[in-house]
Amino acid sequence: MRSAGLSLPWLARPILLLAALGVLAGVVINFQCMPWARVRYHLELGNAVRLNPLSFIVPGPSSGTSPARCCMWGRRTARA
Helix, strand or coil, rough: CCCCCCCCCHHHHHHHHHHHHHHHHHHHHHHHHHHHHHHHHHHHHHHHHHHHHHHHEECCCCCCCCCCCCEECCCCCCCC
């Protein structure tokens, strides 16, 4: 590259600047946006449970298709 007149720092500068911008964006998202989203999620979840608690009670065993937060109610059936 030296024979072509190109230096390594000249070629690496745009990549390093993009990496620095990516790190800055990640810091902003993690420290500014994520706490706000987490608080909003917990408020919405609390309101949903308070308004319709029966929506979180699912009959039968969990097979991975249930919502992430549910309460099992009823008989369990044996699987083959």
